[in-house]
Amino acid sequence: MHEPDYDIAGETAIVTGASQGIGKSIAETLAASGANVAICSRSIDRVGPVAEDINEAEDVPGEALAVECNVREREQVQSFVDETVEAFGDIDVLVNNAGGEFVANFEDISENGWKTIVDLNLHSTVHCTQLAGEVMREGDGGSIVNLSSVNGQHAAPGESHYGASKAAVIRLTETLATEWAGDGIRVNCIAPGLIQTPGVAETLGIQSEDMPSREKTERRIGHAEEIADAVQFLVSPAASFITGETLTAKGVPRAGNSMSQDLGLE
Numbered sequence: 001m002h003e004p005d006y007d008i009a010g011e012t013a014i015v016t017g018a019s020q021g022i023g024k025s026i027a028e029t030l031a032a033s034g035a036n037v038a039i040c041s042r043s044i045d046r047v048g049p050v051a052e053d054i055n056e057a058e059d060v061p062g063e064a065l066a067v068e069c070n071v072r073e074r075e076q077v078q079s080f081v082d083e084t085v086e087a088f089g090d091i092d093v094l095v096n097n098a099g100g101e102f103v104a105n106f107e108d109i110s111e112n113g114w115k116t117i118v119d120l121n122l123h124s125t126v127h128c129t130q131l132a133g134e135v136m137r138e139g140d141g142g143s144i145v146n147l148s149s150v151n152g153q154h155a156a157p158g159e160s161h162y163g164a165s166k167a168a169v170i171r172l173t174e175t176l177a178t179e180w181a182g183d184g185i186r187v188n189c190i191a192p193g194l195i196q197t198p199g200v201a202e203t204l205g206i207q208s209e210d211m212p213s214r215e216k217t218e219r220r221i222g223h224a225e226e227i228a229d230a231v232q233f234l235v236s237p238a239a240s241f242i243t244g245e246t247l248t249a250k251g252v253p254r255a256g257n258s259m260s261q262d263l264g265l266e
């Protein structure tokens, strides 16, 4: 009888932007599956405790290494990659999670504002993928997962810069899947809908103290763990024939209405 293989024990995974939110949950999930995780954020004071918690948890087999790294800075990404290889010997998985936005109409976005968001979401993914990808290509290959967004798939007001950067991440994913298939590297993407995270609370002002349970599949805000579970699947042997794809994780939309109305945001 065939059983799906979700095992990534002993592999090394880089997760960017893991001091909170979706990235933190991805790091915890992969470590719980036995992967060694190298995690970063712009502040070691913020990402360090996430690694400490993973390393101190008796039921988590994976080890964690925390590194201060601004993924917008290519030299810092190179140091992060080097430290990861030094600590764990190789890189098998890369999750390009760090990202963000502010909501503003196109005419109100300055040149620097536009560049800031494209840098954060697209160019950081390029830096990490080229530099970690070099190690993966010289090694045994591996798996890359990029965090896009439903805003990279569909238009929404106030999201021109963010939507353009996340749409580019999807096309980059598709292209790299074709270029690096021969190196044994799968490249996939996840497009989350609205997920409750500290970043969303800050950016969109949404606080959900009473989060609906995961059993509820009708319209609701998602949990960070639901994105982490999708990442775990995509990087596992169970997804060995899946590359160049974007997995949308947004629950069940209500037809013919805007997402914001569905979510009670307007």
Ligand SMILES: CCCCCCCCCCC/C=C/C(=O)SCCNC(=O)CCNC(=O)[C@H](O)C(C)(C)COP(=O)(O)OP(=O)(O)OC[C@H]1O[C@@H](n2cnc3c(N)ncnc32)[C@H](O)[C@@H]1OP(=O)(O)O
Residues within 6 Å of the ligand: 099, 100, 101, 102, 103, 104, 108, 109, 110, 111, 112, 113, 114, 116, 117, 120, 149, 150, 151, 156, 157, 192, 193, 194, 195, 197, 199, 200, 202, 203, 258, 259, 260, 263, 265
């Ligand atoms: C129809 C509606 C649909 C709703 C439902 C949608 C469904 C799901 C979609 C969910 C979307 C969520 C996406 C997320 O990614 S949320 C979680 C991510 N976390 C964050 O976004 C963190 C919060 N943001 C920030 O920390 C910062 O804003 C950011 C990192 C993005 C930039 O910080 P940084 O310090 O690097 O930059 P500066 O503050 O120095 O600013 C740089 C330039 O940008 C201009 N700027 C900044 N904010 C604004 C603004 N609100 N409006 C206009 N311009 C802004 C700033 O002025 C600087 O430019 P100038 O130098 O020219 O002044």
Ligand SMILES: NC(=O)C1=CN([C@@H]2O[C@H](COP(=O)(O)OP(=O)(O)OC[C@H]3O[C@@H](n4cnc5c(N)ncnc54)[C@H](OP(=O)(O)O)[C@@H]3O)[C@@H](O)[C@H]2O)C=CC1
Residues within 6 Å of the ligand: 016, 017, 018, 019, 020, 021, 022, 023, 040, 041, 042, 043, 046, 047, 069, 070, 071, 072, 096, 097, 098, 099, 100, 101, 120, 147, 148, 149, 150, 191, 192, 193, 194, 195, 196, 197, 198, 199, 200
């Ligand atoms: N939450 C949502 O509804 C959705 C999120 N997404 C995407 O998912 C990803 C994670 O989002 P979410 O968890 O909500 O975000 P949060 O804002 O909650 O967390 C962002 C994380 O990224 C880190 N980070 C931000 N900028 C940098 C940087 N330049 N270098 C390194 N680390 C950085 C932050 O750490 P620190 O501040 O310590 O540097 C933090 O750990 C993003 O790419 C986002 O666009 C997509 C669709 C929906």
